[in-house]
Amino acid sequence: MKTRDFHYDLPPQHIASHPARPRHSSRLLDLAPDGGIHDRSMADFPGLIGANDLLVFNNTRVIPARLYGQKASGGKVEVLIERVLDERRALAHVRSSKSPKAGSRLQLADGMLDVEVTGREGELFSLTFGGNEPLLDLLERWGHVPLPPYIERDDEQVDRDDYQTLYARHPGAVAAPTAGLHFDRELLDALAARNIHTAYVTLHVGAGTFQPVRAEQLEAHVMHAEQVTVDASVCEAVAQTRARGGRVIAIGTTVVRSLESAVQAGELRPFSGDTRLFITPGYRFTAVDAMLTNFHLPESTLLMLVCAFAGFEPVMAAYRHAVAQNYRFFSYGDAMFLQLRPVE
DSSP states (O other): OBGGGGOOOOOGGGBOSSOOSSGGGSEEEEEOTTSOEEEEEGGGGGGGSOTTOEEEEEOEEEOOOEEEEEETTSOEEEEEEEEEOSSSEEEEEEEESSOOOTTOEEEETTTTEEEEEEEEETTEEEEEEOSSSOHHHHHHHHOBOOOOTTSOSOOOTTHHHHTSOTTOOEEEESSOOGGGGGOOHHHHHHHHHTTOEEEEEEEEOOGGGGOOOOOSBGGGOOOOOEEEEEOHHHHHHHHHHHHTTOOEEEESHHHHHHHHHTEETTEEOOEEEEEOOOOOTTOOOSSOSEEEEEOOOTTOHHHHHHHHHHOHHHHHHHHHHHHHTTOOBSTTSOEEEEEOOOOO
16 A cells, blocks of 8 residues: 555644543544444443453653753754663754754753763764753753644643643653543543453653654555563453453554564563554454554554554544544544454
């Protein structure tokens, strides 16, 4: 298939710049296996989950990864941390009129942070932060919430909570696992009251999730790397779900990629490391039976994953329906519930 096959027209007014309040008041498009479309609310979500099912969440925590400042020459610079390597070092995207060279210094956060550019790894720059304070602490103090590029406004204090799941635990993501943003305390309590089984993986979402697929043919695209941890308890929870005849339901595409990356020789096993798994139509899913996800960018790897999961024609028809019915799109937008459509 070609990248342009995954294009759809989206009027700009459909892009959500702020989340629904309360979170569970978001709309939910329920796409049935037969292609039927049902317009619901996230408040209806617990009713779609069976007693034997397992919900798997991504408990990564978004870090305030965006920093502003200037180069030694005085030119403006914007830094977006992609991966924290240790307490002083990180890999980052750096935007400036001229790319900084190894050995140059950046003054970020009104001069409060002195940073040395130590090298380059592909499109990313290696940065070393001065001082003795751990890098994550520095980011919490001076960093900005890394809102996606299609949210055309500056981050606000409220985004520190809005762009974070309630169950976030492990810092490292620079983009939110957005399906999880629909779960507020009321919705989580409703699931708990039904004794719904849950498990957690960790995938630190990178900024590459927003990068367009530039290759004309899908097989020519090189997927960005993201850190994943799927531990033994998750594998056991999935095995128990299969034994009792339940479904494994991923809360977000990041969970789908995490679980599918942990499948080895047809079996889900503990996994910790980088994944570059690029899921396109024709992929045979092993670990996941259903998913909750947001609406994704045209021609994006995430839309390709969703089409692989629930069928190209049904998904694209559902997107056209969502546009016509004024659903809210992307990170702060509404959600879809999808069930696996077997590859014929």
